[in-house]
Amino acid sequence: MPDVTLTTLNGLKAKGEKITMLTCYDATFAKAASEAGVEVLLVGDSLGMVLQGHDSTLPVSTADMAYHTACVKRGNAGALILADLPFMANATPELTFTHSAMLMQAGAHMVKIEGAAWLADTITLLAQRGVPVCAHLGLTPQAVNVFGGYKVQGRQQAQAEQLRQDAQALEQAGAAMLLLECVPTALANEISQAVTIPVIGIGAGSGTDGQVLVLHDMLGLSLSGRVARFVHNFMAGQNDIHGALAAYVKAVKDVTFPGSQHGFSA
Ligand code: KIV
DSSP states (O other), X not given: OOSSOHHHHHHHHHHTOOEEEEEOOSHHHHHHHHHTTOSEEEEOTTHHHHTTOOXXXXXXXXXXXXXXXXXXXXXXXXXXXXXXXXXXXXXXXHHHHHHHHHXXXXXXXXXXXXXXXXXXXXXXXXXXXXXXXXXXXXXXXXXXXXXXXXXXXXXXXXXXXXXXXXXXXXXXXXXXXXXXXXXXXXXXHHHHHHOSSOEEEESSOSOSXXXXXXXXXXXXXXXXXXXXXXXXXXXXXXXXXHHHHHHHHHHHHTTOSSOGGGSOOO
16 A cells, blocks of 8 residues: 555645655655655656657557566655556457456556547446546547647647546546646636546646656656647756755645646647
Protein backbone atom coordinates (compact mmCIF):
# COMPACT_ATOMS: atom_id res chain seq x y z
CA MET A 1 0.00 0.00 0.00
CA PRO A 2 1.51 3.39 -0.93
CA ASP A 3 1.43 6.34 1.52
CA VAL A 4 -0.51 8.31 -1.12
CA THR A 5 -3.83 6.66 -1.92
CA LEU A 6 -6.96 7.68 -3.80
CA THR A 7 -8.34 8.86 -0.45
CA THR A 8 -5.34 11.20 -0.14
CA LEU A 9 -5.93 12.59 -3.63
CA ASN A 10 -9.67 13.07 -3.07
CA GLY A 11 -8.82 14.86 0.19
CA LEU A 12 -6.41 17.20 -1.64
CA LYS A 13 -9.14 18.06 -4.18
CA ALA A 14 -11.64 18.65 -1.36
CA LYS A 15 -9.35 21.12 0.39
CA GLY A 16 -8.21 22.82 -2.82
CA GLU A 17 -4.58 21.70 -2.58
CA LYS A 18 -3.03 20.93 -5.98
CA ILE A 19 -1.92 17.37 -6.75
CA THR A 20 1.58 16.77 -8.16
CA MET A 21 2.11 14.10 -10.80
CA LEU A 22 5.21 13.45 -12.91
CA THR A 23 6.10 10.74 -15.39
CA CYS A 24 8.67 8.25 -14.17
CA TYR A 25 10.16 5.16 -15.76
CA ASP A 26 12.88 3.82 -13.46
CA ALA A 27 13.80 3.14 -9.84
CA THR A 28 16.30 5.99 -9.34
CA PHE A 29 13.92 8.70 -10.53
CA ALA A 30 11.06 7.04 -8.63
CA LYS A 31 13.04 7.45 -5.42
CA ALA A 32 14.07 11.03 -6.19
CA ALA A 33 10.60 12.18 -7.32
CA SER A 34 8.65 10.50 -4.53
CA GLU A 35 11.10 11.80 -1.91
CA ALA A 36 10.70 15.29 -3.41
CA GLY A 37 6.97 15.04 -2.69
CA VAL A 38 5.55 14.06 -6.07
CA GLU A 39 2.29 12.35 -5.12
CA VAL A 40 1.65 10.34 -8.29
CA LEU A 41 4.32 8.69 -10.45
CA LEU A 42 2.91 8.16 -13.93
CA VAL A 43 4.60 5.35 -15.83
CA GLY A 44 3.54 6.95 -19.08
CA ASP A 45 3.63 5.36 -22.51
CA SER A 46 5.53 8.55 -23.38
CA LEU A 47 8.45 6.22 -22.61
CA GLY A 48 8.09 5.15 -26.24
CA MET A 49 9.23 8.61 -27.24
CA VAL A 50 11.60 9.73 -24.46
CA LEU A 51 13.27 6.38 -23.67
CA GLN A 52 12.83 4.30 -26.84
CA GLY A 53 13.17 7.13 -29.37
CA HIS A 54 10.00 6.47 -31.37
CA ASP A 55 8.10 9.37 -32.91
CA SER A 56 4.82 8.36 -31.22
CA THR A 57 3.61 6.17 -28.35
CA LEU A 58 2.06 3.57 -30.68
CA PRO A 59 4.95 1.02 -30.67
CA VAL A 60 4.86 0.62 -26.86
CA SER A 61 3.70 -2.78 -25.58
CA THR A 62 2.14 -3.84 -22.29
CA ALA A 63 5.30 -5.86 -21.61
CA ASP A 64 7.31 -2.59 -21.88
CA MET A 65 4.87 -0.88 -19.52
CA ALA A 66 4.98 -3.73 -17.01
CA TYR A 67 8.80 -3.73 -17.06
CA HIS A 68 9.03 0.00 -16.31
CA THR A 69 6.23 -0.18 -13.73
CA ALA A 70 8.20 -2.84 -11.86
CA CYS A 71 11.32 -0.63 -12.00
CA VAL A 72 9.40 2.34 -10.60
CA LYS A 73 7.90 0.22 -7.84
CA ARG A 74 11.39 -0.75 -6.61
CA GLY A 75 12.48 2.86 -6.08
CA ASN A 76 9.18 4.40 -5.02
CA ALA A 77 9.03 5.98 -1.57
CA GLY A 78 5.28 6.18 -0.99
CA ALA A 79 3.80 7.75 -4.13
CA LEU A 80 0.79 6.30 -5.94
CA ILE A 81 1.93 4.52 -9.12
CA LEU A 82 -0.27 5.07 -12.16
CA ALA A 83 0.57 3.02 -15.27
CA ASP A 84 -0.56 3.64 -18.84
CA LEU A 85 -2.43 1.06 -20.85
CA PRO A 86 -0.67 1.30 -24.22
CA PHE A 87 -2.09 1.51 -27.74
CA MET A 88 -4.81 -1.09 -28.47
CA ALA A 89 -4.91 -2.38 -24.90
CA ASN A 90 -8.35 -0.72 -24.92
CA ALA A 91 -9.59 -2.65 -27.98
CA THR A 92 -12.13 -4.71 -26.00
CA PRO A 93 -13.12 -4.71 -22.30
CA GLU A 94 -11.73 -8.24 -21.86
CA LEU A 95 -8.38 -7.30 -23.40
CA THR A 96 -8.19 -4.18 -21.23
CA PHE A 97 -8.90 -6.30 -18.17
CA THR A 98 -6.05 -8.73 -18.99
CA HIS A 99 -3.55 -5.94 -19.72
CA SER A 100 -4.59 -4.02 -16.57
CA ALA A 101 -3.96 -7.14 -14.49
CA MET A 102 -0.41 -7.32 -15.90
CA LEU A 103 0.25 -3.70 -14.89
CA MET A 104 -1.29 -4.06 -11.42
CA GLN A 105 0.72 -7.23 -10.80
CA ALA A 106 3.88 -5.38 -11.88
CA GLY A 107 3.28 -2.75 -9.19
CA ALA A 108 0.74 -0.20 -10.45
CA HIS A 109 -1.90 1.06 -8.02
CA MET A 110 -4.07 2.43 -10.81
CA VAL A 111 -4.17 2.34 -14.62
CA LYS A 112 -4.70 5.14 -17.14
CA ILE A 113 -6.66 4.60 -20.32
CA GLU A 114 -7.04 6.91 -23.31
CA GLY A 115 -10.51 7.31 -24.78
CA ALA A 116 -13.91 8.81 -24.11
CA ALA A 117 -17.45 7.86 -23.05
CA TRP A 118 -17.28 4.72 -25.22
CA LEU A 119 -14.97 3.33 -22.49
CA ALA A 120 -17.69 3.50 -19.82
CA ASP A 121 -18.37 -0.28 -19.74
CA THR A 122 -14.65 -1.07 -19.65
CA ILE A 123 -14.09 1.33 -16.75
CA THR A 124 -17.00 -0.17 -14.80
CA LEU A 125 -15.65 -3.68 -15.42
CA LEU A 126 -12.19 -2.71 -14.12
CA ALA A 127 -13.41 -0.71 -11.13
CA GLN A 128 -15.69 -3.54 -10.01
CA ARG A 129 -12.72 -5.92 -10.12
CA GLY A 130 -10.35 -3.81 -8.03
CA VAL A 131 -8.59 -1.75 -10.70
CA PRO A 132 -8.92 2.01 -10.16
CA VAL A 133 -8.95 3.87 -13.47
CA CYS A 134 -7.79 7.30 -14.61
CA ALA A 135 -9.47 8.29 -17.90
CA HIS A 136 -7.33 10.39 -20.27
CA LEU A 137 -9.39 12.88 -22.32
CA GLY A 138 -8.65 15.71 -24.76
CA LEU A 139 -5.48 15.19 -26.77
CA THR A 140 -5.03 11.43 -26.43
CA PRO A 141 -1.63 10.79 -28.07
CA GLN A 142 -2.50 7.20 -29.08
CA ALA A 143 -5.07 8.77 -31.47
CA VAL A 144 -2.53 11.13 -33.08
CA ASN A 145 -3.25 9.65 -36.51
CA VAL A 146 -6.97 10.35 -36.10
CA PHE A 147 -6.32 13.94 -34.96
CA GLY A 148 -3.77 14.54 -37.75
CA GLY A 149 -1.15 15.76 -35.27
CA TYR A 150 -0.74 16.78 -31.62
CA LYS A 151 -3.48 19.43 -31.60
CA VAL A 152 -5.43 21.24 -28.90
CA GLN A 153 -8.85 19.59 -28.41
CA GLY A 154 -12.17 21.16 -27.39
CA ARG A 155 -11.80 24.52 -29.09
CA GLN A 156 -15.05 24.22 -31.08
CA GLN A 157 -18.30 24.40 -29.13
CA ALA A 158 -19.46 20.93 -30.15
CA GLN A 159 -16.10 19.36 -29.21
CA ALA A 160 -16.15 21.18 -25.86
CA GLU A 161 -19.68 19.94 -25.11
CA GLN A 162 -18.62 16.41 -26.02
CA LEU A 163 -15.68 16.60 -23.59
CA ARG A 164 -17.98 17.84 -20.79
CA GLN A 165 -20.34 14.91 -21.42
CA ASP A 166 -17.46 12.40 -21.64
CA ALA A 167 -16.06 13.57 -18.30
CA GLN A 168 -19.43 13.19 -16.54
CA ALA A 169 -20.12 9.81 -18.17
CA LEU A 170 -16.72 8.42 -17.16
CA GLU A 171 -17.10 9.60 -13.58
CA GLN A 172 -20.50 7.88 -13.46
CA ALA A 173 -18.97 4.72 -14.95
CA GLY A 174 -16.54 4.56 -12.03
CA ALA A 175 -13.41 6.43 -13.14
CA ALA A 176 -11.47 7.54 -10.07
CA MET A 177 -9.49 10.29 -11.81
CA LEU A 178 -9.44 12.22 -15.08
CA LEU A 179 -6.47 13.54 -17.02
CA LEU A 180 -7.07 16.39 -19.47
CA GLU A 181 -4.38 17.01 -22.07
CA CYS A 182 -4.22 20.13 -24.26
CA VAL A 183 -7.68 21.55 -23.78
CA PRO A 184 -8.54 25.25 -23.39
CA THR A 185 -8.00 26.55 -19.85
CA ALA A 186 -11.61 27.68 -19.37
CA LEU A 187 -13.02 24.30 -20.42
CA ALA A 188 -10.61 22.44 -18.12
CA ASN A 189 -11.72 24.66 -15.21
CA GLU A 190 -15.38 23.91 -15.93
CA ILE A 191 -14.81 20.15 -16.13
CA SER A 192 -12.74 20.14 -12.92
CA GLN A 193 -15.59 21.82 -11.07
CA ALA A 194 -18.30 19.66 -12.64
CA VAL A 195 -16.88 16.32 -11.45
CA THR A 196 -16.10 15.20 -7.90
CA ILE A 197 -13.04 13.10 -8.83
CA PRO A 198 -9.57 14.70 -9.14
CA VAL A 199 -8.74 16.16 -12.55
CA ILE A 200 -5.07 16.40 -13.54
CA GLY A 201 -4.04 18.70 -16.38
CA ILE A 202 -1.22 19.00 -18.89
CA GLY A 203 -1.60 21.95 -21.21
CA ALA A 204 -4.96 22.57 -19.51
CA GLY A 205 -4.20 25.65 -17.40
CA SER A 206 -3.98 26.08 -13.65
CA GLY A 207 -7.64 25.44 -12.75
CA THR A 208 -7.41 21.63 -12.71
CA ASP A 209 -6.92 19.81 -9.40
CA GLY A 210 -3.33 18.92 -10.23
CA GLN A 211 -0.61 18.95 -12.87
CA VAL A 212 1.52 16.44 -14.72
CA LEU A 213 4.57 16.88 -16.93
CA VAL A 214 6.83 14.46 -18.75
CA LEU A 215 10.01 14.09 -16.66
CA HIS A 216 12.42 14.69 -19.54
CA ASP A 217 10.53 17.83 -20.61
CA MET A 218 10.69 19.42 -17.15
CA LEU A 219 14.41 18.61 -16.94
CA GLY A 220 14.98 20.49 -20.21
CA LEU A 221 15.78 17.37 -22.25
CA SER A 222 14.35 16.97 -25.74
CA LEU A 223 15.15 14.46 -28.50
CA SER A 224 13.30 16.36 -31.21
CA GLY A 225 14.35 19.85 -30.14
CA ARG A 226 10.67 20.90 -30.08
CA VAL A 227 9.32 22.13 -26.75
CA ALA A 228 5.55 22.25 -26.20
CA ARG A 229 4.00 25.49 -25.02
CA PHE A 230 2.87 23.95 -21.72
CA VAL A 231 6.38 22.84 -20.69
CA HIS A 232 8.60 24.66 -18.22
CA ASN A 233 12.26 23.74 -17.72
CA PHE A 234 12.57 23.32 -13.95
CA MET A 235 16.36 22.80 -14.16
CA ALA A 236 16.69 26.54 -14.79
CA GLY A 237 18.23 28.12 -11.70
CA GLN A 238 18.81 24.74 -9.97
CA ASN A 239 22.10 23.00 -9.17
CA ASP A 240 20.82 19.47 -9.65
CA ILE A 241 17.87 17.24 -10.48
CA HIS A 242 16.75 17.13 -6.83
CA GLY A 243 16.43 20.91 -6.97
CA ALA A 244 14.38 20.74 -10.17
CA LEU A 245 12.00 18.13 -8.72
CA ALA A 246 11.53 20.19 -5.54
CA ALA A 247 10.92 23.35 -7.62
CA TYR A 248 8.26 21.53 -9.67
CA VAL A 249 6.43 20.33 -6.55
CA LYS A 250 6.56 23.82 -5.02
CA ALA A 251 5.40 25.55 -8.21
CA VAL A 252 2.41 23.22 -8.62
CA LYS A 253 1.47 23.50 -4.93
CA ASP A 254 1.67 27.30 -4.82
CA VAL A 255 0.02 27.56 -8.26
CA THR A 256 2.87 29.50 -9.87
CA PHE A 257 3.00 26.72 -12.51
CA PRO A 258 1.37 26.61 -14.97
CA GLY A 259 1.20 30.30 -15.81
CA SER A 260 -1.30 31.70 -18.31
CA GLN A 261 1.40 31.49 -21.02
CA HIS A 262 1.39 27.67 -20.66
CA GLY A 263 -2.34 27.34 -21.39
CA PHE A 264 -4.56 27.52 -24.49
CA SER A 265 -7.51 29.75 -25.30
CA ALA A 266 -10.76 28.48 -26.83
O1 KIV B 1 2.36 9.02 -21.36
C1 KIV B 1 2.41 10.10 -20.76
O2 KIV B 1 3.47 10.60 -20.39
C2 KIV B 1 1.17 10.83 -20.55
C3 KIV B 1 1.29 12.28 -20.19
C4 KIV B 1 1.48 13.08 -21.41
C5 KIV B 1 0.15 12.76 -19.41
O3 KIV B 1 0.11 10.30 -20.71
